[in-house]
Amino acid sequence: MSVQEVLPLGGLATGSSGQFRADHLLVADMVKPGSKVLDVGCGEGDLLQLLETRGIDGRGIELSREGVNRCVAKGLAVVQGDADTDLVNYPDDAFDYVILSQTLQATRQPRVVLENLLRIGRRAIVSFPNFGFWKMRLQLLIGGHMPRTENLPATWYDTANIHFCTIKDFVQLCDEINVKMERAVALDLYGRPVPLNLPWWVWNMFGEQGVFLLSRGGGK
Amino acid sequence: MDGVKSIPSPAISADERSHEVDHPSSQVAHFGAEQPLRLDCGVDLTPFQIAYQTYGELNADRSNAVLICHALTGDQHVANVHPVTGKPGWWETLVGPGRPIDPKNYFIICSNVIGGCMGSTGPASINPATGKVWGLEFPVITIPDMVRAQAMLIDRLGIDTLFAVVGGSMGGMQVLQWTAAYPSRVFSALAIACATRHSAQNIAFHELGRQAVMADPDWHGGGYADQGIHPHRGLAVARMAAHITYLSDAALHRKFGRRMQDRELPTFSFDADFQVESYLRYQGSSFVERFDANAYLYLTRAMDYFDIAADHGGVLAKAFADIKTRFCVVSFTSDWLFPTSESRALVHALNASSARVSFAEIETDRGHDAFLLDVPEFFDISRAFLQSAGKARGLKDG
Numbered sequence: 001m002s003v004q005e006v007l008p009l010g011g012l013a014t015g016s017s018g019q020f021r022a023d024h025l026l027v028a029d030m031v032k033p034g035s036k037v038l039d040v041g042c043g044e045g046d047l048l049q050l051l052e053t054r055g056i057d058g059r060g061i062e063l064s065r066e067g068v069n070r071c072v073a074k075g076l077a078v079v080q081g082d083a084d085t086d087l088v089n090y091p092d093d094a095f096d097y098v099i100l101s102q103t104l105q106a107t108r109q110p111r112v113v114l115e116n117l118l119r120i121g122r123r124a125i126v127s128f129p130n131f132g133f134w135k136m137r138l139q140l141l142i143g144g145h146m147p148r149t150e151n152l153p154a155t156w157y158d159t160a161n162i163h164f165c166t167i168k169d170f171v172q173l174c175d176e177i178n179v180k181m182e183r184a185v186a187l188d189l190y191g192r193p194v195p196l197n198l199p200w201w202v203w204n205m206f207g208e209q210g211v212f213l214l215s216r217g218g219g220k
Numbered sequence: 221m222d223g224v225k226s227i228p229s230p231a232i233s234a235d236e237r238s239h240e241v242d243h244p245s246s247q248v249a250h251f252g253a254e255q256p257l258r259l260d261c262g263v264d265l266t267p268f269q270i271a272y273q274t275y276g277e278l279n280a281d282r283s284n285a286v287l288i289c290h291a292l293t294g295d296q297h298v299a300n301v302h303p304v305t306g307k308p309g310w311w312e313t314l315v316g317p318g319r320p321i322d323p324k325n326y327f328i329i330c331s332n333v334i335g336g337c338m339g340s341t342g343p344a345s346i347n348p349a350t351g352k353v354w355g356l357e358f359p360v361i362t363i364p365d366m367v368r369a370q371a372m373l374i375d376r377l378g379i380d381t382l383f384a385v386v387g388g389s390m391g392g393m394q395v396l397q398w399t400a401a402y403p404s405r406v407f408s409a410l411a412i413a414c415a416t417r418h419s420a421q422n423i424a425f426h427e428l429g430r431q432a433v434m435a436d437p438d439w440h441g442g443g444y445a446d447q448g449i450h451p452h453r454g455l456a457v458a459r460m461a462a463h464i465t466y467l468s469d470a471a472l473h474r475k476f477g478r479r480m481q482d483r484e485l486p487t488f489s490f491d492a493d494f495q496v497e498s499y500l501r502y503q504g505s506s507f508v509e510r511f512d513a514n515a516y517l518y519l520t521r522a523m524d525y526f527d528i529a530a531d532h533g534g535v536l537a538k539a540f541a542d543i544k545t546r547f548c549v550v551s552f553t554s555d556w557l558f559p560t561s562e563s564r565a566l567v568h569a570l571n572a573s574s575a576r577v578s579f580a581e582i583e584t585d586r587g588h589d590a591f592l593l594d595v596p597e598f599f600d601i602s603r604a605f606l607q608s609a610g611k612a613r614g615l616k617d618g
Binding site: 057068073074078079086089090095 | 546548549564567568571572574576577578579580581582583597600601604605607608611
C-alpha cells in the first residue's frame with residue numbers, strides 16, 4: 001500500500017471553535033454518533049468532554065494520577081493506567097473506536113500498542129507529531145541538534161517521547177501489521193489540514209502532526 | 221412494618237449489654253418466619269431484624285435512593301449524633317447537608333449489618349428459641365449474607381433500583397457484592413479503599429484480634445453475656461492492633477512522633493509514656509463501650525471469607541459480566557490494609573467486563589482511615605461521580 005493510496009480524503013472539520021483543540025475536533029468528527037470510545041492517554045479529559053457533548057459513550061485511560069483525578073472530578077469514566085501494560089486487560093471488540101491522541105510516540109512498544117488498539121476497538125484513531133515536519137528536519141540538518149518545537153518543547157534528555165516517527169514511517173508500520181487506513185489527515189503548525197490536492201511528500205514535510213482513522217485489514 | 225415479633229427481655233444484667241442491641245434508637249424492619257434470611261452457611265435465620273437510619277426524601281419515581289454500607293466497626297448512624305457515644309455521625313464528611321451525598325438530593329439509607337450490635341440481629345441479640353443471648357450459637361455470616369439482608373430491607377422500603385451504593389473498607393466489599401449479586405438493582409457504585417477479597421495479611425491481623433478477645437478470661441468461650449460481663453480487655457487489645465493497620469507510619473509520626481504524654485522524661489515503667497501509647501489505649505477503651513466482642517469476631521470473620529472471584533469460578537471479571545452499573549473506585553496511596561493494587565485488580569476486571577468505571581488513587585499519608593477523614597480531593601471526585609450518574613439517571617440537582 002502506498003502513501004498516496006491512503007491519503008485522499010475529504011469532509012473534515014477545520015479550525016478550532018475556541019473551546020476545543022483543532023485536532024480534537026478533527027478526531028471527534030471521525031467518530032460516529034452513539035458509539036463507544038476508549039481514549040488512551042486522555043490527559044485531563046478535554047477530548048472525552050467534547051465527545052460527551054456529542055452523545056458518545058467515552059472512557060479513558062491516563063498515566064498521570066493528577067490527570068486521572070481531574071478527569072474523574074469532571075465526572076468522566078477514566079482510570080489510571082499505562083497504554084503499554086494495561087490494554088491487555090480489555091477484551092476484543094470492547095469499543096467501536098479506540099483513540100490514541102499524541103501518545104504513540106511516548107509508548108515503549110508502539111507496534112504492540114497499535115495492535116492492541118485494533119484488537120479492543122473495531123476502529124482506531126491515532127494522532128502523533130510528525131518527525132518529518134520541515135522544522136524538525138531543518139533543526140537536525142542545519143542546527144545539528146535534536147529538534148524542539150512549540151508543541152514539543154522538551155529537551156532530548158527529559159522528553160517522554162521515546163519513539164518518534166514520520167508520517168511515512170507510520171504508514172509503513174500500518175502496512176506491515178495489515179492495518180487499513182480509512183482516512184488520514186495532516187495538520188500544519190496551526191492545526192489546519194494541509195490541502196488535500198498536494199502530493200504525499202508535502203504532507204510528510206508540512207504536516208506538523210498526522211491523524212489517522214484505522215481499521216483492521218482483510219487477509220493475513 | 222409487618223412481621224413484628226416482640227423480643228424477649230434479656231436474661232442478663234441490663235447494664236452490661238447495650239440497650240441499642242435490642243431496642244435501637246433507629247427505625248427497625250422486622251422479618252418474621254415467612255421471610256427467613258438464607259445464610260451462606262446453610263442456616264435460615266429467622267426471625268431477624270434490621271436497624272436503619274434514613275435521611276432525605278424518596279422522590280416520586282423512587283429513583284434517588286442511596287445505600288451507605290458501613291465498615292467493620294461502623295453502624296447505621298452515618299450522619300446523626302451517635303446514641304451511645306454522643307459523637308457526630310461517622311461519615312458526616314461525606315454525607316449530610318452541603319456534602320457530596322446531600323439529603324436534599326437523595327434518599328439516604330444506612331443499615332446496621334447482620335451480625336452487628338447496634339440493633340440488627342447478631343450474636344449479641346437474644347435468640348428467641350432460648351430466650352438467651354445468641355453468643356457463639358449465632359450462625360457465621362458472610363458479606364453476601366449482609367447484602368442479602370440489605371436487599372430485603374430495600375424491598376421492604378419499596379425500592380427497586382438503588383441510585384447508588386456507597387461504602388469504604390468492609391462497606392466497599394458490600395458495594396462490590398451488591399453489584400455482583402444484584403447488578404440490575406444498582407445504578408452506580410462508589411467503592412472506596414476496599415478489595416474483592418481479603419488478603420492473607422488482613423486475615424492474619426483479624427486472627428490476631430480474635431485471639432486477643434478469646435484470650436480474655438472474661439470471654440468465657442463466647443458466653444460472657446450469661447455471666448453479665450464483657451471481655452473489655454481482649455476487645456480493647458484487638459481494637460488497638462486493628463487501629464494501627466488503619467493508619468500509616470507517616471501519619472503516626474506526624475501525629476505523635478516520639479512525643480511524651482504529659483511528662484518530660486520516661487518513667488521507666490510500662491505506663492503510657494508515649495503519646496502514641498496513650499492514643500491507642502484511648503482508642504481501645506472507647507471502642508469497648510459501644511461494641512460487642514462476639515460481634516467483632518463475627519464481622520471480622522465475614523471479611524476474611526470475602527472473595528468475589530472464588531464465587532465466580534475464580535475469574536473476577538465473570539462477577540461483573542455485562543454489568544451496566546457505573547463504577548467509581550477510589551484508593552489512597554498510603555493505605556496498606558487495602559492497597560491500590562487491590563483496587564487496580566478490581567478495575568482490570570471491570571475493564572474486562574467493559575463496565576463504565578472511574579478509578580482514582582488519592583495521595584495522602586493518612587492510611588486506610590483517609591476515607592473517613594477530610595480529604596477534599598476525595599469529596600470532589602465523589603460529588604462529580606454522583607452528579608454525572610445523577611444526570612444519566614435523570615435526577616434533578618443530583
